[in-house]
Amino acid sequence: MTNAERRSFWTWGHVSDEPTDEVRLAAAKAASKRTGIEVLPPPIPSIDSISLRPSRLTVPTSLRDFVTDAKTDRITHTYGGHSLELLRAIRGQFDEPPDAVAYPESEDQLEKALEWCVTNKITVIPYGGGTSVVWGLNVPRDSEYAVTIDLERMNQILDIDEVSRAANFQAGIYGPDLEAKLKTKGLTLRHYPQSFPWSTVGGWVATRSGGHYATNHTHIDDFVESIRMLSPTGWYESRRLPGSGAGPSPDRMVIGSEGTLGIISSCWLRLQKRPTYRASAGVLFRDWYDGTEAVRAIVQTKLHPANLRILDPVEAQSAAGVTGSKALLIIGFESADIPQRYFIEQAVAIARDHGGMIDDQAIVVDDGSGSATGRGGSVGAWRNAFIGVNAGTHLGLGVLSDTFETAITWDRWPNFDETIRTRVGAQLKETIGQGATLSCRFTHVYPDGPAPYYTFSGQVPIGEEHAIWHAIKTAANDAIVDAGGTVTHHHAVGRMHRNAWERQRPERFGDMLRAVKRTLDPGGNLNPGVLVNP
């Protein structure tokens, strides 16, 4: 009855997105070669072979058109997209599945599903594309009943306003679908989180996702004009406005609420004309901190480049093929209306003033053909490494690889970086040993500070992934909080960052959020335990 058969239970997206046996075997061979320890990809269990707790609910007859307790649907909605969850999935461990999954096709069905849950004290998990990497989609152990509400059938563009450049999207529309539809009008949302192919507008708004732009407008908030959300106490709808002088914002209260206040049904997001003028440059630095100083100088000019991402020498080598221990700064400008040569020349001049190396002919400018400029050389190599996230490829090989993110004001950089590398490095050495790596890039930058993004990886004994990950993540959170940063910059809070986030924010803010939640969700049905401690 549903499209959910197509959804994969062990990688991001649908069954067709699953890595093939060949790809998994190649990854295993590479890991074996790197570590000297022979590993093989574990078998993927069939859905039939997985043992699952029976549903604790009986779906009312009136809801059976769009609510199911079928095993496949419950299995494919048990986990989000974090690698430890997917690891549990390929091991057939589904201890806390939802008791049913609802696929409303309309606001009327959405209302009926929520009403059923609220009346019967059923925990509700709002579900977009399922790529949450912060444990935002799990059924709490102490929930008596739980239903996941998957918005995938509410996936239309309801309206496009070409004059104001905005569109009204249903929450369940996926990134590629919406871009394909907007393209026919010469428009684009240009919001590309790394999960783009497998995540939805509703998920982006609910998790305050960070997207394409490395400077200026970095988060989805900057594109939200209004939101329509169903809460247990009724509809919550803000007015489409380009700006407002009122105090706390009705939208900003919902953006990033991670399904704890209601289920986003649709929202108006700001669009733009598709860029036709582009310019990009990859600038090398012998010294990582010379490079980050160049980033500071460029972002503080307010040229607002679309891309201004620097990779440390480890990432420059592994992701972009840069040799000789050099950092790589990727600068990109784009516009639908204005030639961009002037902008890139200004930015490159600043980079060179800080020791950046680039030949004039390596500055790629396309003034009007509409073709992308960032597809060749090291810039293109990095782009390909970024876009092709495949969450399932390394599962079960003992390859522990994860990222953590932060943001910090410039005055504390580079000391902050040294602290993080020292403290997390010590933990990596203790738990993984010599083969572990730790690297950094900036995903977004602001005039007052960067958003550094750290990647760690290493080979660990199979079966010890969870314990070792936990030790490293705790070390990272502690180091970040102690050094003055934030434990989340664009991955949201979920359950993973909840306690560490509590230590970095005003003490009473949790009480305020709980008070807000009680107002819209007095029964506490919605995603309990996410964002704030209950």
Place this chain on the structure above:
Amino acid sequence: MTNAERRSFWTWGHVSDEPTDEVRLAAAKAASKRTGIEVLPPPIPSIDSISLRPSRLTVPTSLRDFVTDAKTDRITHTYGGHSLELLRAIRGQFDEPPDAVAYPESEDQLEKALEWCVTNKITVIPYGGGTSVVWGLNVPRDSEYAVTIDLERMNQILDIDEVSRAANFQAGIYGPDLEAKLKTKGLTLRHYPQSFPWSTVGGWVATRSGGHYATNHTHIDDFVESIRMLSPTGWYESRRLPGSGAGPSPDRMVIGSEGTLGIISSCWLRLQKRPTYRASAGVLFRDWYDGTEAVRAIVQTKLHPANLRILDPVEAQSAAGVTGSKALLIIGFESADIPQRYFIEQAVAIARDHGGMIDDQAIVVDDGSGSATGRGGSVGAWRNAFIGVNAGTHLGLGVLSDTFETAITWDRWPNFDETIRTRVGAQLKETIGQGATLSCRFTHVYPDGPAPYYTFSGQVPIGEEHAIWHAIKTAANDAIVDAGGTVTHHHAVGRMHRNAWERQRPERFGDMLRAVKRTLDPGGNLNPGVLVNP
């Protein structure tokens, strides 16, 4: 014991800011000539001559160093800066003065003042520069006791971070003082609300003020890095961060809370290097809507001009001396690092494509001398008209003049403008008659819509100002809400916009704000009746 003697009770700012008798007489003569009705400036009462309700409080001995119930202090803190309030003031009507005024010099004194109020169920009115034009500073009639807490003695810059470009300001520092101090470091906040000379950092943050930049970063929110605020339940302090991925923002919950949650003690705001490259242009349009289409085209390019303000023909004539029924578009660019000729040329080309008229030599570019480019011609004339607000000059002359603001998406413009002019125009005709004027300019613009700012004025019978103003304001609010706009874009909500704002926002949002307020202010001491209905 205080500096409050220097504060004026009938205009914005201090006694030295009061318009002279000569200035008031000239205004009266101009009004008489314009209307044919002879008017004279009414006498300003002396403080001694004003009869004031005795204070209902006894200031505890331990607080007398910084809390006073002196008549002058109570009179100068009875009203905000709206012209109807100042009109009451020059008529000696002070029905609801605070019972005492506190001038804490330190956080310790601030704590003591608030504790006294909370313990004794005293209403607390946080007070910055007193320029609120939305009735945000008044003592509610049903408060048994009320104390105004004036932050003017907490007026230091606590720290300047030149690397990240940010500074930690105490809430009571005034605009000109902070700019003078930052100038010595080559830095600037560049936040110039029209109240700039007489308003404070704390006031800007508490009211979500709109400032210098007409595009991109228009409101103070964009400059707030962190806030330290004292609430009845203790200190609320956010972490200095350039960005964060967490949900509802601790800062965004406080910005624009208008003194209902706590008293802002200090905050970190983002700064920038002082601009040295500037370019400006005044472009004329025969047709107002051709001009606004040019604005849309320019703002949608994301060139991010610092200034992009268009005046309709009425305002272009009255404020900038433009003759012949033409609209005036003022375009300005600025940068500390990048020559701006390229930017202004792009913007002017777009304006010309839409029928804009400007000679090449009228495009003023200063590439590096640091001197301003917007001080001559019609652009400079407008600037001078904007900066010199003097709230007291026309008081008591029967000159009713006020503004109302909004924001609306482009798809509804120009129909929106026509609706507002028709409906408010009809009300003006009914209550004022033929001499009334209604005009419009854009104060800020966004890719998805403008923030139109309307000015109305006319001569009314002395004594009928309040009733006529109320009829016009109600018509304006109704027209705006019905036509899909917002009743506040940068003047805040206060008591003036509270009911109309309620009609434009999600129904449950008021409950959410009340729940937030109860968390931080369980006794309801802080500025009751402002922002939300209690």
